[in-house]
Amino acid sequence: MRLSRYFLPVLKENPSEAQIVSHRLMLRAGMIKQSAAGIYSWLPLGFKVLRKIENIVHEEQQRAGHIPMLMPTLQPADLWKESGRYDAYGPEMLRIKDRQDRDMLYGPTNEEMITDIFRSHVGSYKDLPLTLYHIQWKFRDEIRPRFGVMRGREFLMKDGYNFDLTKEDALHAYNRHLVSYLRSYERMGLQAIPMRADSGPIGGDDTHEFLVLADTGESEVFYDSEITDLKFGDREIDFDSVDQCQAVLEEFTSRYARTDETHDADLFAQVPADRQRTARGIEVGQIFYFGTKYSEAMGATVQGPDGKSTPVHMGSHGIGVSRLLGAIIEASHDDKGIIWPEGVTPFHVGIVNLKQGDEEADAACQALYDSITALGLDPLYDDRNERAGGKFATMDLIGLPWRITVGPRGLKNGVVELTSRKTGESEEMTPEAAVEKVAAIYRAIA
Amino acid sequence: MRLSRYFLPVLKENPSEAQIVSHRLMLRAGMIKQSAAGIYSWLPLGFKVLRKIENIVHEEQQRAGHIPMLMPTLQPADLWKESGRYDAYGPEMLRIKDRQDRDMLYGPTNEEMITDIFRSHVGSYKDLPLTLYHIQWKFRDEIRPRFGVMRGREFLMKDGYNFDLTKEDALHAYNRHLVSYLRSYERMGLQAIPMRADSGPIGGDDTHEFLVLADTGESEVFYDSEITDLKFGDREIDFDSVDQCQAVLEEFTSRYARTDETHDADLFAQVPADRQRTARGIEVGQIFYFGTKYSEAMGATVQGPDGKSTPVHMGSHGIGVSRLLGAIIEASHDDKGIIWPEGVTPFHVGIVNLKQGDEEADAACQALYDSITALGLDPLYDDRNERAGGKFATMDLIGLPWRITVGPRGLKNGVVELTSRKTGESEEMTPEAAVEKVAAIYRAIA
Numbered sequence: 001m002r003l004s005r006y007f008l009p010v011l012k013e014n015p016s017e018a019q020i021v022s023h024r025l026m027l028r029a030g031m032i033k034q035s036a037a038g039i040y041s042w043l044p045l046g047f048k049v050l051r052k053i054e055n056i057v058h059e060e061q062q063r064a065g066h067i068p069m070l071m072p073t074l075q076p077a078d079l080w081k082e083s084g085r086y087d088a089y090g091p092e093m094l095r096i097k098d099r100q101d102r103d104m105l106y107g108p109t110n111e112e113m114i115t116d117i118f119r120s121h122v123g124s125y126k127d128l129p130l131t132l133y134h135i136q137w138k139f140r141d142e143i144r145p146r147f148g149v150m151r152g153r154e155f156l157m158k159d160g161y162n163f164d165l166t167k168e169d170a171l172h173a174y175n176r177h178l179v180s181y182l183r184s185y186e187r188m189g190l191q192a193i194p195m196r197a198d199s200g201p202i203g204g205d206d207t208h209e210f211l212v213l214a215d216t217g218e219s220e221v222f223y224d225s226e227i228t229d230l231k232f233g234d235r236e237i238d239f240d241s242v243d244q245c246q247a248v249l250e251e252f253t254s255r256y257a258r259t260d261e262t263h264d265a266d267l268f269a270q271v272p273a274d275r276q277r278t279a280r281g282i283e284v285g286q287i288f289y290f291g292t293k294y295s296e297a298m299g300a301t302v303q304g305p306d307g308k309s310t311p312v313h314m315g316s317h318g319i320g321v322s323r324l325l326g327a328i329i330e331a332s333h334d335d336k337g338i339i340w341p342e343g344v345t346p347f348h349v350g351i352v353n354l355k356q357g358d359e360e361a362d363a364a365c366q367a368l369y370d371s372i373t374a375l376g377l378d379p380l381y382d383d384r385n386e387r388a389g390g391k392f393a394t395m396d397l398i399g400l401p402w403r404i405t406v407g408p409r410g411l412k413n414g415v416v417e418l419t420s421r422k423t424g425e426s427e428e429m430t431p432e433a434a435v436e437k438v439a440a441i442y443r444a445i446a
Numbered sequence: 447m448r449l450s451r452y453f454l455p456v457l458k459e460n461p462s463e464a465q466i467v468s469h470r471l472m473l474r475a476g477m478i479k480q481s482a483a484g485i486y487s488w489l490p491l492g493f494k495v496l497r498k499i500e501n502i503v504h505e506e507q508q509r510a511g512h513i514p515m516l517m518p519t520l521q522p523a524d525l526w527k528e529s530g531r532y533d534a535y536g537p538e539m540l541r542i543k544d545r546q547d548r549d550m551l552y553g554p555t556n557e558e559m560i561t562d563i564f565r566s567h568v569g570s571y572k573d574l575p576l577t578l579y580h581i582q583w584k585f586r587d588e589i590r591p592r593f594g595v596m597r598g599r600e601f602l603m604k605d606g607y608n609f610d611l612t613k614e615d616a617l618h619a620y621n622r623h624l625v626s627y628l629r630s631y632e633r634m635g636l637q638a639i640p641m642r643a644d645s646g647p648i649g650g651d652d653t654h655e656f657l658v659l660a661d662t663g664e665s666e667v668f669y670d671s672e673i674t675d676l677k678f679g680d681r682e683i684d685f686d687s688v689d690q691c692q693a694v695l696e697e698f699t700s701r702y703a704r705t706d707e708t709h710d711a712d713l714f715a716q717v718p719a720d721r722q723r724t725a726r727g728i729e730v731g732q733i734f735y736f737g738t739k740y741s742e743a744m745g746a747t748v749q750g751p752d753g754k755s756t757p758v759h760m761g762s763h764g765i766g767v768s769r770l771l772g773a774i775i776e777a778s779h780d781d782k783g784i785i786w787p788e789g790v791t792p793f794h795v796g797i798v799n800l801k802q803g804d805e806e807a808d809a810a811c812q813a814l815y816d817s818i819t820a821l822g823l824d825p826l827y828d829d830r831n832e833r834a835g836g837k838f839a840t841m842d843l844i845g846l847p848w849r850i851t852v853g854p855r856g857l858k859n860g861v862v863e864l865t866s867r868k869t870g871e872s873e874e875m876t877p878e879a880a881v882e883k884v885a886a887i888y889r890a891i892a
Contacts (some may be wrong), residue, residue, distance in 0.1 A: 030567075036548070070488040071481070092545075
């Protein structure tokens with residue numbers, strides 16, 4: 001993309017309404033625009049990152065064998081009356097009447113609807129295991145929406161639901177989700193730590209939240225420092241293997257890691273003192289085995305191998321897709337702006353022309369642009385008639401991980417400059433070498 | 447995908463609520479499930495096709511230089527009060543009050559919101575031309591939703607908006623959209639004919655609807671038969687070239703083609719009698735230049751080269767993404783089921799194992815599956831323990847364009863059978879030849 005043809009309305013001033021850095025930087029980098037309290041338009045740069053995150057989630061869910069579909073945003077109230085949640089859910093549920101005066105709602109989550117789909121179509125244990133998921137806009141009418149996309153009212157979420165014959169099978173589905181979530185977050189450049197969560201009135205131990213450590217997190221977290229050394233990395237895993245998935249669960253959840261909601265001071269005290277850590281965290285996902293709560297209430301049963309009808313064991317598993325943009329920025333920025341991890345960057349590399357209009361510089365930039373594009377990468381070429389300082393400031397603000405700077409002086413020596421956004425380090429090399437280095441970086445994470 | 451692990455709830459009976467063939471087939475093929483009147487869940491097979499159509503629209507819009515973004519589903523009423531449409535819009539607009547008693551609505555379209563974004567960020571003609579678009583769920587509270595996704599209440603639409611300094615520039619944007627729409631529909635296997643549309647109270651000639659001919663279409667259409675011979679094909683086009691885009695407009699709109707809303711019997715009579723055609727059509731898109739209607743009402747102005755402030759010339763351009771699934775099926779089916787065009791098929795090829803459990807047949811199917819997948823194609827392997835007749839019926843119903851049938855008898859002679867869904871013709875060949883033939887078909891449209 002040539003910047004002169006793009007729509008990137010960066011702001012020079014710090015927007016006064018933004019209290020936290022990610023909100024501030026998303027506004028300043030022209031990624032979002034608020035249209036109502038807690039409701040945002042995703043401007044082109046923001047939309048690009050949102051799509052990248054969405055794609056990673058899709059790929060990792062499907063790798064785990066989970067099946068994509070899409071449920072609508074509006075739901076009939078009747079389904080929620082069956083489960084008992086229509087009355088139980090507070091004013092966060094946006095209730096709507098259509099022109100026929102039917103009670104509807106803007107879905108804050110989809111347990112009822114997916115259970116209805118399941119019971120309409122599945123009748124035998126032979127069709128299990130089954131995990132369906134979707135990525136769809138949800139609405140929660142927060143009384144005080146704040147922190148930009150971190151606590152918006154209309155938000156994009158991946159929610160998946162497993163259906164299994166037994167608790168044992170459902171716990172394997174739970175573990176499969178845990179593994180797929182670890183992979184997803186790492187691909188986004190995030191460390192998200194699974195922490196024992198509060199299962200609420202349903203009870204049970206089988207729920208974990210995934211938290212990203214960040215000073216601005218809404219939760220206080222307590223953990224054994226050994227946990228931050230864990231990496232899923234690029235190990236191979238067979239998602240059908242109960243043992244392999246169970247081993248990952250044990251590896252990643254056996255050390256102490258809890259939020260203030262489930263914190264147990266006595267247990268925490270058993271962690272060696274030099275490994276006890278307290279910090280703040282942002283919740284970016286949750287997995288939850290809840291058994292037969294919905295299947296019993298809504299009659300989602302299958303015929304088992306013994307011929308008997310039995311309610312299915314279910315769980316629901318969520319990733320906060322739109323909120324992840326805020327979380328990533330909270331975890332990765334400096335005083336100049338955003339620092340995108342390579343896995344989610346809106347453009348792979350920026351090209352800065354120090355002397356727009358100079359024949360040789362223009363030609364060199366165009367050649368770089370063409371060869372980067374030919375490799376299937378997506379460059380952003382700042383071809384505006386602006387001073388170098390302004391161009392650098394924009395690139396730093398929007399946070400592309402790599403920048404190639406092209407100027408007449410370097411070209412005389414046959415070199416351009418390749419700069420890492422993260423370290424700020426620059427290296428002179430031929431244009432071909434710069435392209436090859438950038439290409440190699442992205443090949444490594446493809 | 448192995449069918450035994452997929453969620454494909456096909457129906458054996460014809461659903462009684464479906465009046466038209468596309469609705470019936472989408473229900474029978476397990477593509478959608480109604481959750482409320484005019485509101486559907488997209489089951490896995492339906493979602494796959496929806497995503498393919500969405501991707502074609504994204505690719506063709508970006509090829510034309512239009513910039514993707516995303517606006518939210520809910521909008522504040524205030525914006526619509528500025529344009530005057532809050533009161534003008536009838537009961538099709540779903541009006542909502544949030545917990546703070548603020549007036550909101552579920553967007554049926556986005557002229558107001560995009561104009562608000564534009565005026566907040568753009569102040570100079572130097573930032574023009576600009577075309578922004580998004581693909582987002584909309585809601586229109588139809589009094590009688592019917593025909594499945596063809597006339598639903600919650601529907602997915604691509605809507606794009608151009609902002610230009612002059613009428614002339616805006617008409618180039620109009621033409622660019624026309625070209626990109628012709629390309630999009632052809633990639634979906636559709637012929638969609640641009641027909642002079644009714645511009646309503648705004649007036650002006652510059653609006654066309656795109657209609658797909660089908661017996662179940664809601665509009666009566668009148669056209670010169672020469673028009674159905676036109677194809678955009680794979681010609682090269684420079685979307686920046688005013689002349690090239692204008693030439694395409696003239697080629698595709700100079701012959702008589704109108705819906706009942708704009709039909710002019712006298713003009714039609716001038717078409718040679720043997721070329722006069724009357725038929726029915728389904729509207730799948732519309733382009734519309736409306737000048738300064740919204741920019742004047744909402745103060746979306748730019749400073750021109752002369753230093754004077756001037757309202758921008760705009761147009762809005764829509765493609766009915768979810769409705770296209772219905773339109774494609776209406777245009778392409780037979781009494782056995784759907785016949786997907788290759789450009790939008792949910793799976794590229796089906797593999798039918800005639801004797802599941804036979805060692806040789808299982809191995810041959812697996813080998814086919816692996817080599818097709820390795821080519822980046824997406825096969826659906828029917829590995830269920832079902833009789834051949836049932837497997838064929840399912841494949842015919844869900845409409846994959848190509849099927850490879852594998853059985854012990856053929857394998858003795860080293861052959862499998864490749865069958866075209868469209869013609870029903872089968873050919874025996876080696877598994878390698880079948881894979882290569884399928885791969886070549888999809889390479890040709892990639």
